[in-house]
Amino acid sequence: MSKVGFGIIGCGVIAPIHADALSRIPDAKLVAVSDVVEKNVNAMAEKYGAVPYTDMHEMLKRDDVHAVSLCVPSGMRLEMAEACAAAGKHIIAEKPLEVNCERIDKLIAAVDKAGVRLASIFQYRYADGPMHIRRALDEGRFGKLVLGDAYIKWFRSQEYYDSGKWRGTKKLDGGGALMNQGIHQIDMLLWFMGNAKSVTAQTALVGHTGIEVEDLAVAMIQFESGAMGVIEGSTAIWPGHPARVEVHGTNGSAVIEDGELAMWKFQEERSEDESILKSLDKGETLGSGASDPIKSLKSEGHRRQLADFVESLIANRPAKIDGREGRKAVELIEAIYRSAETGKTVTL
Numbered sequence: 105m106s107k108v109g110f111g112i113i114g115c116g117v118i119a120p121i122h123a124d125a126l127s128r129i130p131d132a133k134l135v136a137v138s139d140v141v142e143k144n145v146n147a148m149a150e151k152y153g154a155v156p157y158t159d160m161h162e163m164l165k166r167d168d169v170h171a172v173s174l175c176v177p178s179g180m181r182l183e184m185a186e187a188c189a190a191a192g193k194h195i196i197a198e199k200p201l202e203v204n205c206e207r208i209d210k211l212i213a214a215v216d217k218a219g220v221r222l223a224s225i226f227q228y229r230y231a232d233g234p235m236h237i238r239r240a241l242d243e244g245r246f247g248k249l250v251l252g253d254a255y256i257k258w259f260r261s262q263e264y265y266d267s268g269k270w271r272g273t274k275k276l277d278g279g280g281a282l283m284n285q286g287i288h289q290i291d292m293l294l295w296f297m298g299n300a301k302s303v304t305a306q307t308a309l310v311g312h313t314g315i316e317v318e319d320l321a322v323a324m325i326q327f328e329s330g331a332m333g334v335i336e337g338s339t340a341i342w343p344g345h346p347a348r349v350e351v352h353g354t355n356g357s358a359v360i361e362d363g364e365l366a367m368w369k370f371q372e373e374r375s376e377d378e379s380i381l382k383s384l385d386k387g388e389t390l391g392s393g394a395s396d397p398i399k400s401l402k403s404e405g406h407r408r409q410l411a412d413f414v415e416s417l418i419a420n421r422p423a424k425i426d427g428r429e430g431r432k433a434v435e436l437i438e439a440i441y442r443s444a445e446t447g448k449t450v451t452l
């Protein structure tokens with residue numbers, strides 16, 4: 105495979121970010137787009153020079169579509185992924201991979217059975233800051249990990265939830281402030297801190313009406329490593345603040361704000377720290393979802409992840425964030441919901 109042909113299913117808010125990203129990847133080409141709403145699919149097709157389909161199954165018959173971006177509401181991905189996999193297409197799925205682990209496991213099984221590749225979008229992992237932290241963790245620079253926290257104090261208007269029937273529903277959104285919004289930072293937290301062992305949590309709906317999911321959640325996490333941490337997530341906090349992920353160890357601390365480094369301090373300094381610190385103000389930010397799902401979101405994170413996916417397909421190796429990796433954040437969020445419902449600590 106020299107150039108990877110893409111189809112996008114679901115031409116709503118996030119789809120143009122995928123199309124923009126693909127247009128900046130030399131080894132990729134957006135071939136076709138699909139949506140059940142004719143005006144959505146036609147607008148995307150015209151803007152990006154792709155062939156429009158209102159029936160995704162027709163699009164999947166094309167030999168020049170090798171991979172599909174699934175940009176539909178979260179709880180629709182299982183059945184679509186099954187159809188894509190059966191048609192021999194590789195899949196890159198928006199977050200969350202699906203709305204619960206039961207559906208994710210079926211999705212992974214379908215992909216494995218068909219022998220196609222699967223990637224789960226978590227574009228903030230591809231920002232420079234988180235990659236510096238991951239490298240420093242691999243080199244043991246933090247010492248023993250003590251605390252790891254994620255704070256997602258965001259704002260979504262009532263109009264946002266009212267803008268799509270699927271938003272704020274258990275069946276198609278899977279959850280609220282954590283499953284839809286905070287999942288990026290929760291994924292990053294697990295990537296840094298390792299697996300969680302148990303969780304004690306509370307959730308509430310405080311700032312919106314007519315939705316089935318939480319807009320406020322607080323969780324206390326015990327990691328397998330012995331470290332602890334908290335997750336605070338909300339979509340009811342005006343005006344919305346930069347999302348933070350903090351990693352603290354016996355020898356160092358680092359903080360990510362909206363994907364970029366906001367703090368980088370180690371007991372044992374290294375020459376490279378100076379250039380990393382200099383980049384603190386200038387890092388290419390991936391944008392923030394603090395007050396709006398998309399207005400300030402840039403396609404650079406998606407470009408990096410899609411480029412990595414394209415490279416993995418050409419090299420015939422698994423994607424860096426494959427299905428099993430994408431599942432981890434959903435598993436923890438489900439455990440948080442179970443703890444909030446039962447009032448008990450949940451072991452993962």
Ligand SMILES: NC(=O)c1ccc[n+]([C@@H]2O[C@H](COP(=O)([O-])OP(=O)(O)OC[C@H]3O[C@@H](n4cnc5c(N)ncnc54)[C@H](O)[C@@H]3O)[C@@H](O)[C@H]2O)c1
Binds near residue numbers: 115116178199397
């Ligand atoms: N990575 C990120 O930062 C990010 C940001 C926003 C949204 N998302 C994710 O992207 C997904 C989509 O969110 P959105 O905000 O774009 O939603 P949206 O409602 O704006 O768009 C969804 C689109 O899917 C289409 N659709 C519905 N059923 C379909 C079907 N059977 N076949 C084809 N198309 C169908 C709808 O007509 C709509 O155009 C969600 O899972 C969300 O979590 C990710």
